[in-house]
Amino acid sequence: MRYLSVSATIILFAFLLSGKVVFAQAEYEWRLAMSWPKGTPMLHNAAARFANNVEKMSGGRMHITVDAPGRHKAPLGVFDMVRSGAYEMGHTASYYYKGKDPATTFFTTTPFGMTPTEMNAWYYYGGGLALLNKVYARHNIVAFPAGNTHIQMGGWFRKEINSLKDLKGLKMRIPGHAGEVAGKAGMTPVNVPPGELYAALERGTIDAVEWIGPANDEKMGFQKIAPYYYAGWHEPGAELHLFINKQKFNALPEDLKAIIAVSAKEASFDMLSESFFRNAVAWEEMKKEHNISIRTFPQDVLDAFKKANNELLAHIAGKSPYVKEVIESQQIFLARMKDWSRITDESYLKLR
Amino acid sequence: MRYLSVSATIILFAFLLSGKVVFAQAEYEWRLAMSWPKGTPMLHNAAARFANNVEKMSGGRMHITVDAPGRHKAPLGVFDMVRSGAYEMGHTASYYYKGKDPATTFFTTTPFGMTPTEMNAWYYYGGGLALLNKVYARHNIVAFPAGNTHIQMGGWFRKEINSLKDLKGLKMRIPGHAGEVAGKAGMTPVNVPPGELYAALERGTIDAVEWIGPANDEKMGFQKIAPYYYAGWHEPGAELHLFINKQKFNALPEDLKAIIAVSAKEASFDMLSESFFRNAVAWEEMKKEHNISIRTFPQDVLDAFKKANNELLAHIAGKSPYVKEVIESQQIFLARMKDWSRITDESYLKLR
Numbered sequence: 130m131r132y133l134s135v136s137a138t139i140i141l142f143a144f145l146l147s148g149k150v151v152f153a154q155a156e157y158e159w160r161l162a163m164s165w166p167k168g169t170p171m172l173h174n175a176a177a178r179f180a181n182n183v184e185k186m187s188g189g190r191m192h193i194t195v196d197a198p199g200r201h202k203a204p205l206g207v208f209d210m211v212r213s214g215a216y217e218m219g220h221t222a223s224y225y226y227k228g229k230d231p232a233t234t235f236f237t238t239t240p241f242g243m244t245p246t247e248m249n250a251w252y253y254y255g256g257g258l259a260l261l262n263k264v265y266a267r268h269n270i271v272a273f274p275a276g277n278t279h280i281q282m283g284g285w286f287r288k289e290i291n292s293l294k295d296l297k298g299l300k301m302r303i304p305g306h307a308g309e310v311a312g313k314a315g316m317t318p319v320n321v322p323p324g325e326l327y328a329a330l331e332r333g334t335i336d337a338v339e340w341i342g343p344a345n346d347e348k349m350g351f352q353k354i355a356p357y358y359y360a361g362w363h364e365p366g367a368e369l370h371l372f373i374n375k376q377k378f379n380a381l382p383e384d385l386k387a388i389i390a391v392s393a394k395e396a397s398f399d400m401l402s403e404s405f406f407r408n409a410v411a412w413e414e415m416k417k418e419h420n421i422s423i424r425t426f427p428q429d430v431l432d433a434f435k436k437a438n439n440e441l442l443a444h445i446a447g448k449s450p451y452v453k454e455v456i457e458s459q460q461i462f463l464a465r466m467k468d469w470s471r472i473t474d475e476s477y478l479k480l481r
Numbered sequence: 482m483r484y485l486s487v488s489a490t491i492i493l494f495a496f497l498l499s500g501k502v503v504f505a506q507a508e509y510e511w512r513l514a515m516s517w518p519k520g521t522p523m524l525h526n527a528a529a530r531f532a533n534n535v536e537k538m539s540g541g542r543m544h545i546t547v548d549a550p551g552r553h554k555a556p557l558g559v560f561d562m563v564r565s566g567a568y569e570m571g572h573t574a575s576y577y578y579k580g581k582d583p584a585t586t587f588f589t590t591t592p593f594g595m596t597p598t599e600m601n602a603w604y605y606y607g608g609g610l611a612l613l614n615k616v617y618a619r620h621n622i623v624a625f626p627a628g629n630t631h632i633q634m635g636g637w638f639r640k641e642i643n644s645l646k647d648l649k650g651l652k653m654r655i656p657g658h659a660g661e662v663a664g665k666a667g668m669t670p671v672n673v674p675p676g677e678l679y680a681a682l683e684r685g686t687i688d689a690v691e692w693i694g695p696a697n698d699e700k701m702g703f704q705k706i707a708p709y710y711y712a713g714w715h716e717p718g719a720e721l722h723l724f725i726n727k728q729k730f731n732a733l734p735e736d737l738k739a740i741i742a743v744s745a746k747e748a749s750f751d752m753l754s755e756s757f758f759r760n761a762v763a764w765e766e767m768k769k770e771h772n773i774s775i776r777t778f779p780q781d782v783l784d785a786f787k788k789a790n791n792e793l794l795a796h797i798a799g800k801s802p803y804v805k806e807v808i809e810s811q812q813i814f815l816a817r818m819k820d821w822s823r824i825t826d827e828s829y830l831k832l833r
Contacts, residue, residue, distance in 0.1 A: 469761035
């Protein structure tokens, strides 16, 4: 026993001295609250692949349980739950919280604003990520872009819109900032719970509805009852975000911080690819089975939307220099990038 | 001493039993050979940020030294150096190796082919990544997409091209598959070393030159001597790749494999954003200082390029079912996605 003890001591000290023995790092059992129901195409996948990649890259040192609203009961409460630390993390859309802080609105998307390519350039090379965290620091949250829907559609209409006067008084389900724009342009934005949308559109209680894009829309069945599908103008690539409670994030070791940051960015990228793919495939199926007419709004309608949007943005920016900074950062950036998108993306798609 | 030994033994065993002591993992000192000179905008950055992220995420367990051709002397030898294990890793463009294996060509880009958004959808949701590794497995390499140039420009021309006959016999620096297409369409593709390109274009030894996009082109100075800058058709988003020696990759622990895969994907995404951004900024500067006319090739020129490209692709595919699989996978995928790009990206950029 004595010799064994001496040997063990020598071995222990030898290991310690050689640096070949280290203490196992703490394990992190974290929970993520997402705003989307379990199984929502693309959106749930982005949260799940983020969590899965963190687990694999950390060699199992960090495990993240992804909770849907079925469990946490607060799809629009992710902001508060992460701020307070009730959940370490959340996966949600920044613009859901414009009531808490109007500066959060445009980190998701802006009507007639940046495409996903431009938005990513803004986040990573145009100061967007720093601005995002300047805004969220006020709410005890560290935020990362973490998913993109790609360009959303302008919605399903029962009748064709040939001019601005066809739009007047039209009842449309279109929420948030875009709904305010539509209202200013003469429409009547209405709020209908998702479960009642199909019946409302079928019965003519509403005349139009915007949802996301074919992959999500086809499950709602709008293609069966509204033959006009309008090209998008109001959500040219909605970016989702990962929220993390600031104290919890700051207490992490540097390698896990890096793993989270890179994994969130990968989720943003991957969801953009998946969204594009699934919508293209759903559109391919839809157009075979239904007689759907793709339309772009006539110029006077687009002009009215643009005017209303510009006025609303100016109004919101006018209320605080803090919100103005976000709006102006995006506007100045887009003004610089716009010509290049026209020369490359637009020209190429036209000539191909 | 005796009691100390006994205590130490108890402590050692207690740690071992509790699982709280682990042996430090091996450290990996790896080298990456890149094809680009040190400091090449975007391209070197993508390799460097990949290496840096791997180091941070692995907590320093893996360190990758990035070597430029100034050191390894073989910009187009990355394939061989990684295959043999002389370098564990490489950062290069797959289409440089079409002489080694024609199936490698189109993983980078294809004239009139996929945009970056479509290409990423193909890689991650359309079977592209699996096909890439089916091809590279024959060469003892594990490959990941790891950088994108965004849509490249069609090149600088001293004279305006008004119809196909203006193109006949025109001497242009345009290498690779696109050069063959240009040749078939009536041009004379020529090879001029990069360092002599400016003088050749200035003296009229060549009539046109394609390089990359404004951020790289402006350093070459072409904007001073060729006033027509044509929109791109031949490299609609060249994807770069990370190559890894297969034995070395397979011997890595699972967490490092995941760290490499996610980090490569992040590099692909980030370089796309950086390329878009830097080209847009360089274009903004260029157009202020020089009188540059942006042009799209006339329809008969585009038709001739398309016809030549289709014939060449059919010819290459006809030579082996193995190469055909890659070409057809891309063509079938693009045919499915095309309409969706038109309805979203193209429509949105037009109406914005």
